[in-house]
Amino acid sequence: MKKLMLITAALALLAAPLKAQDCFADYKAKQDNPLKLHYGVARLSGPCTPDAAATELAGRLAKGGWVLLNIVSVFNATGLNERKESAGSFYLRF
Numbered sequence: 104m105k106k107l108m109l110i111t112a113a114l115a116l117l118a119a120p121l122k123a124q125d126c127f128a129d130y131k132a133k134q135d136n137p138l139k140l141h142y143g144v145a146r147l148s149g150p151c152t153p154d155a156a157a158t159e160l161a162g163r164l165a166k167g168g169w170v171l172l173n174i175v176s177v178f179n180a181t182g183l184n185e186r187k188e189s190a191g192s193f194y195l196r197f
Contacts, residue, residue: 125180126151129190130160132169141169143193144186151177163197 126147133140145163149155153174161171176182187194 126177127180127183128153128156128160128177129175129186130156130164131172131175132164133172134169140172141193142175142190143197144183144190144195145197146195147177151179153177160197167197169197 127144128147129142129144131140131142145156145160147156147159149159153176156174156177157171160174164171
């Protein structure tokens, strides 16, 4: 029984990094002159939290000339399909 518990605990620890790879955020961003707004979805490589997503995405978006307005939510892969149409060309772009 102890061996089974140890194996289960070890598998849970090994599975944790896989969950981080399945982390996504939807966000809103803007450009000025002329004003442009967009809603997008991005895969996160760091921690799956709104604060970490904001830090990670702000840098990526800035390279493309965009300013992050806010993180709408963070979610796993099961939430991707329902957001794909709304994100349009900004689906997994940044």
